[in-house]
Amino acid sequence: MEYILIIIAAVFVSNIVLNQFLGICPFIGVSSKVETAVGMTGAVTFVMVIATIVTYLIFKFILLPLELTYLRTITFILVIASLVQMVEIMLKKISPPLYQALGIFLPLITTNCAVLGVAVLAVQKDFNLLESVVFAIGNAIGFGLALITFSGIREQLDMANVPKQMKGVPIAFIVAGLLALAFMGFAGIA
Amino acid sequence: MSQWKNFSKGLLKENAVFVMFLGLCPTLGVTTSAVNGLGMGLATTFVLVMSNIVVSLIKSQIPDKVRIPAFIVIIATFVTVVEMVMKAYLPSLFDALGLFIPLIVVNCLVLGRAEAFASKNNLVTSLVDGLGMGVGFALALTALGAVREILGSGAIFGLSFLKGDGMLLFILPPGAFIALGYLIVLANKLKEKTA
Numbered sequence: 001m002e003y004i005l006i007i008i009a010a011v012f013v014s015n016i017v018l019n020q021f022l023g024i025c026p027f028i029g030v031s032s033k034v035e036t037a038v039g040m041t042g043a044v045t046f047v048m049v050i051a052t053i054v055t056y057l058i059f060k061f062i063l064l065p066l067e068l069t070y071l072r073t074i075t076f077i078l079v080i081a082s083l084v085q086m087v088e089i090m091l092k093k094i095s096p097p098l099y100q101a102l103g104i105f106l107p108l109i110t111t112n113c114a115v116l117g118v119a120v121l122a123v124q125k126d127f128n129l130l131e132s133v134v135f136a137i138g139n140a141i142g143f144g145l146a147l148i149t150f151s152g153i154r155e156q157l158d159m160a161n162v163p164k165q166m167k168g169v170p171i172a173f174i175v176a177g178l179l180a181l182a183f184m185g186f187a188g189i190a
Numbered sequence: 191m192s193q194w195k196n197f198s199k200g201l202l203k204e205n206a207v208f209v210m211f212l213g214l215c216p217t218l219g220v221t222t223s224a225v226n227g228l229g230m231g232l233a234t235t236f237v238l239v240m241s242n243i244v245v246s247l248i249k250s251q252i253p254d255k256v257r258i259p260a261f262i263v264i265i266a267t268f269v270t271v272v273e274m275v276m277k278a279y280l281p282s283l284f285d286a287l288g289l290f291i292p293l294i295v296v297n298c299l300v301l302g303r304a305e306a307f308a309s310k311n312n313l314v315t316s317l318v319d320g321l322g323m324g325v326g327f328a329l330a331l332t333a334l335g336a337v338r339e340i341l342g343s344g345a346i347f348g349l350s351f352l353k354g355d356g357m358l359l360f361i362l363p364p365g366a367f368i369a370l371g372y373l374i375v376l377a378n379k380l381k382e383k384t385a
Contacts, residue, residue: 018363018364019363020219021214021215021216021218021219021363021366022215022219022293023215024214024215024217024218025211025212025214025215025298028211028214029211070270070273070274071270072292073266073269073270073273073292073295074263074266074267074270076292077262077266077295077296078259078262078263078266081258081259081262082259110258110262110296111296111298111301112296113215113293113296113297116292116293116295116296117289117293120289120292120293121289124289165375165378165379165382166371166375169211169374170371170372170374170375170378171371172371173367173368173370173371173374174367174368174371174372176367176371177364177365177366177367177368177371178364178368180363180364180367181359181364184362184363184364
């Protein structure tokens with residue numbers, strides 16, 4: 001039950017993109033087509049879950065006992081950067097088709113604040129390992145839900161007739177605002 | 191290119207937020223008030239200037255293949271400095287900015303300037319570039335924070351000029367997206383006039 005609550009909270013109530021403002025760059029950057037949005041979601045889910053597990057273990061068993069918690073930011077970002085590199089190399093060897101599909105998105109993930117954000121949040125919230133994993137999965141689903149919904153809207157938006165200055169990103173932001181407004185309705189289920 | 195031109199390009203013409211759409215997470219996340227926006231802007235400016243300086247100084251020592259991890263370590267170092275100083279001297283701002291302080295590390299603006307500018311230019315030019323970009327970023331955040339604070343709580347820099355509540359929507363997440371959308375439209379208009 002507890003785990004279901006964590007997932008519902010992460011996906012709907014405090015959606016990572018529309019409520020927490022993490023991962024806005026890919027949200028705006030790769031959301032012009034549904035196809036790329038799906039690819040990005042896959043890559044982010046993969047890295048987010050693994051990164052949360054690894055950073056959790058490092059924090060609990062290395063940084064905390066040695067009282068080096070002020071090195072958290074540096075350690076986490078290094079772990080994520082090297083993890084992304086490793087995933088890229090491994091995917092290339094193990095599953096070339098998957099690499100073809102996710103390849104271009106992987107380097108972008110290092111600077112996706114959603115990944116570092118979830119890793120830091122999981123530690124801050126004092127979750128245990130299983131809760132952290134569930135939390136990461138929930139946030140990845142939330143990221144995917146927001147990104148894919150939004151890319152569907154943006155495909156339609158291309159055909160709409162909007163004022164010249166609002167074309168492209170500005171109108172995307174305003175629509176994202178309306179989407180966030182819709183997601184606020186989920187606050188009621190908390 | 192004169193240094194003034196180098197500095198001023200970050201203010202409007204190549205403004206990080208309004209034109210290049212970089213560093214959007216903190217832009218939307220912390221700007222519930224003008225003061226928070228300014229604080230975040232100044233913290234990012236510090237990291238940006240310091241990392242630009244260091245990167246431009248040691249650019250010839252860094253092997254090309256590991257330059258991105260090297261930049262990230264440099265940036266993370268200064269972010270940790272900001273984190274510790276702010277926690278010690280500005281605890282209320284530290285609490286308000288919360289998660290977004292460690293996230294300066296992954297602000298694409300900082301890494302972008304290190305990669306695209308500081309790794310190719312000398313010390314002074316990189317310093318001025320970092321300062322200009324940082325000030326432009328701080329201006330954008332303060333502007334967005336001010337708009338949201340005025341509309342959302344009827345106050346500016348904490349000074350209330352309205353009795354009762356404002357439009358709560360602008361303090362809540364959806365208002366951030368909508369306000370930023372309209373500010374970008376405004377910046378586009380301004381840019382057209384000056385161009």
